[in-house]
Amino acid sequence: MSALRPDDEVIVSILGGDTEAFAELVRRYQRTACAVAASVLGDRHLAEDAAQEAFVVAFQHLADLNDHSAFPSWLIQISRRQALRLNTKRMPEQPLEGHTEPVTPGNDARLNEDALALLDRVMRLPEHERTVTMLHHFDGHSVQAVADMTGRPLGTVTKQLSRAYERLRRTIKEAPKS
Known part of the structure; x- marks a missing residue:
């Protein structure tokens, strides 16, 4: 297996025209983006949609990121915003049919807040x-x-x-x- 390239090297490659290198960042941070979105949405399927949208936004605005080492925390912010946006589109208290699978740690707001706080600490x-x-x-x-x-x-x-x-x-x- 090849060695993992640092984020800043991958980003420089992407900005230099190697758009396929973005898949490396997606592989690296997919679970993180989903975890953040799930903590907002409480639904794994919707979280996956929000994470996918977050990666699209990140790709479109990657050139705006001045500090490439900040990519993980920047992606977390984007993932959270996309999840909040998706959450406001849903009808309150009405789960979407076929999208009712709960996400661990569940819908407990305090646990979600703790999970986000821990993830924020990890990203630092x-x-x-x-x-x-x-x-x-x-x-x-x-x-x-x-x-x-x-x-x-x-x-x-x-x-x-x-x-x-x-x-x-x-x-x-x-x-x-x-």
Whole structure:
């Protein structure tokens, strides 16, 4: 398996005319975009639609993104906006036929808020820690698979995950209680 290119390299390729490279960003952040949209919509199918729309918007406006390393947090904002837009189009309290499958953690607003807060904290990790955390926990790859995909030694990935967990623990402890 080839090593995972950093987001900024992929974005430079896309802006240079390699539009097919955008598929790499989609593969990398599809689950994240869906998770954000699902936290707003509470429906997996609608979340997939919102995430797809978010990627279209991101592609159309990629040249406007000045800091390429901010792509993940920028995509999260777009995904959330697309989900909110889709949510306002739905009739309130009327699930769409065939689109009633609930999304974990469910429709509990507090859990959705916590999930978004955690995702926001993950997106603030240094890129090397964020990448391995997203691949391992959000995309479900084994630590060995993450090492293979990123071209990093297994021990390095393990250490980066450990440091990421410690950073997340600290930020959660330091967060004001609501």
